[in-house]
Amino acid sequence: MIKLIEKIEGEAKLNFSFKDEKIDFVTIEFMSTRNIENILKGKHALDALVINPRVCGICGHAHLIATVQALEDCYEDLKISNKAKIIRELTLNFELIQNHFKWFYLTLLPLFGHKQQVLKATYPSQLMAKAIALFGGQYPHTSYTIVGGVVCEPTEMDIIKLNHYIDETIRFFENNLVKTDSNSFLLSDKIDKFLEYEGDLITILQQIKEDDMLALGKSYDRFISFGENSYFKKAKSIKTKVNDSVSIEYVKESDIPSSFAKSVTFKENYYEVGPLARAMINKAALVKDSHRKYGDSIFSRILARVCETSQLLAHSKKLLERLDLSEPSYINPNVDISKINGSGTSAVEAARGSLIHKVELQNGIIQNYEIITPTQWNLSGGTKKKQGVSQKAMIGLSDTKTAELVFKTFDVCSVCTTH
Template identity: 45%
Template sequence: MIKRLIEQIEGEAILTFETKEERITDVTIDFPHFRGIESILQGRPARDALVISPRVCGICSHSHLMASVRALEDLLHHHGVHIALSDKAKTIREITLYCELIQNHLKWFYLTLAPKLAKLTQTEPPAYLAMHRAVTQITGVIATFAGQWPHTSYAIPGGIASDPTPLEVMQADTLLCSVIDFFEERMIQESLESILALTHDEKLFTLGGDLPDMLRLLEREGLDKLGQSYGRFIVLGSHSLFSPAKLSTEISHSVDFNHVTEKTTPRYGQETFAKNVRFNGEFYETGPLARALVRQEPLIHQMFQSNRDTISTRITARVYEIALLLHACRQRIASLDLNEPSYIEPECSWQTLSGQGVGIVEAPRGSLIHTITLEHGTIQASQIITPTQWNLGNATPQEPGVAQKAMLGLSDTEVAEFVFRTFDICSICTTH
């Protein structure tokens, strides 16, 4: 048995490997920390969820806010309350959510993934100080519209609690352009338009930048084809760029949320607070790779057809999504009509509301689900299902979880740890 403490992620995780004939035959994933946000919400007024839920995580707090506000709006809708979101409110919500995905992906690549690969291959990691500036700028876009980042509560049922001026919109666009410059100069040395037009990884390998450099290094070290899991993918959030679908042998847009189940699979000697999540009894991967395949992005589709869901495909999909989101944010900032209202108050009395609402968004690591149950305006129950539960949940040796399966059969636990990191680990969200 080999036990490894995984640090330099969001929180901490413990991997315990069982080996036979120098191959990994079993691995347990333990997340030893727990706060109980779902329990903290019980007994509180409904809209307290908009303040407390973002505290689940310091890196995807905005996604938790968006899931909570969608859950409350869904509950109001089922109560017959009309929710009239202006295009302005919808667009600003989307811009800020997409910006949070971008900052997460940048930190994951430069702070979680690249240093580990450099240690593994005894090479120098890419310089990351410029990335810190880019992250400050992209979170500055969020703060311009939402007041702060992290832990903003500016999205409320009926719209948003901000009314940006033309100057603030111009400032947000300037910050976004600086992040685009960083991406085109450092990550992939091409224009966003050229990157999004790529159809084959052969062209990607000829380019300069930190992503092509990493892919070439993985290929040279014989690591690029590792990390394959089930090849089943799911997207549950609905946005302008993403729509609900699942993919195994083919894409199906018929995805019933009621088939999602959350459970604990006890393992002997395990010390984890994480539950695993399945759809129709099966494990599915969620996140940027799932979103790209469901969208049928040509580059990622070609890489998946050639290499399946290996680490090279998974890494490229997350970095490619940065380009997609930057391009989308630029378009949406340009389309804003500031004359529209930011907030249209729902006609309801919160103190009388009883029922259940579900809010689903695409967070940095994949599909995030918040379910809130009210009784006379007070939260009676709250359930949060995070993307890392889909990808990192434990199961049995006979039917391992997504990340577990990706590590089985490897001969080196250091390499297995790198494969684990490609799923973008957040122990805080996993246990919440």
């Protein structure tokens, strides 16, 4: 039975086979590809900073940051100011936050029988877009970070404005998602106690409990994350055992016969990426307690994504305290990019998980470009014997409607997958 899954930044087809009235296997098919990697070939390296955000309208900023870091990795000794690094990290945080609000109020609510709450999605996400625009000029599709730093020169007045955008977003979170002050929320470490709060997140989590859905959506309990910054770590977590010896060289992409998307493995195994993976690696107390009780289910996955929103808002405030505006925004690279021969790799944590870019340059011209997106990790299509992460999470369910719910808790991005 084939079901067209809509409103996932595009569509995908899920082809279910049933046995004894339970889903026995499911294949995931993406029907198109734009082949941006080919578009990049032969282009000037810096043009990738303009082209790559256009991979995706909702997480294009992550593609920008991944691009600039891959290009900078082609240099042997390139200096970037701490200020530029912090500004890049901030704007990437803001993109993750706007995504998570949209996902919760536009994608998730209807799956639980509620109406979309458009204003609750757009109000905080617009504040975060303004925060990006302060540095980047606009959102979506800025190219404000270039090899050597960032193009902007923020002033103290900009930072005052920015603090207001962040504070207002925190206030929105506290008044809507979990009705308490963020400090107590961030210190919560017991999921049962946490459920005594009120708020839109709590309503959904309670509904999962009451409707007997706590066991839904479990997969391999195997997580990975490659992006590193002052908040996220590069590591994997097998159940709760965290190990930081992960290297991108063991990441492999392979074709799926039925789909335009490609599978991704780390050392031949499928891994879950995204907020739940990051929370497990960061040992975020509340998510860990939820995981201890309910495993890598939709409950923990939804909780992790919303918790991350609050954590990133708080962390952004801390980052701002470390920002020294007297440092240079941009340091002219000592070698012009047109003289660069070499290759570079980058990994950043995008809203949906690890995003990897690889580039090869010859005299500053792109010879080859590879992009591995987060959704590819979660939606890798395996065989019956070796299922992908989201495939495994859907097997055993008794209807396709529940399967769609489980599928969408991964926050699927079709346009990224069909880059």
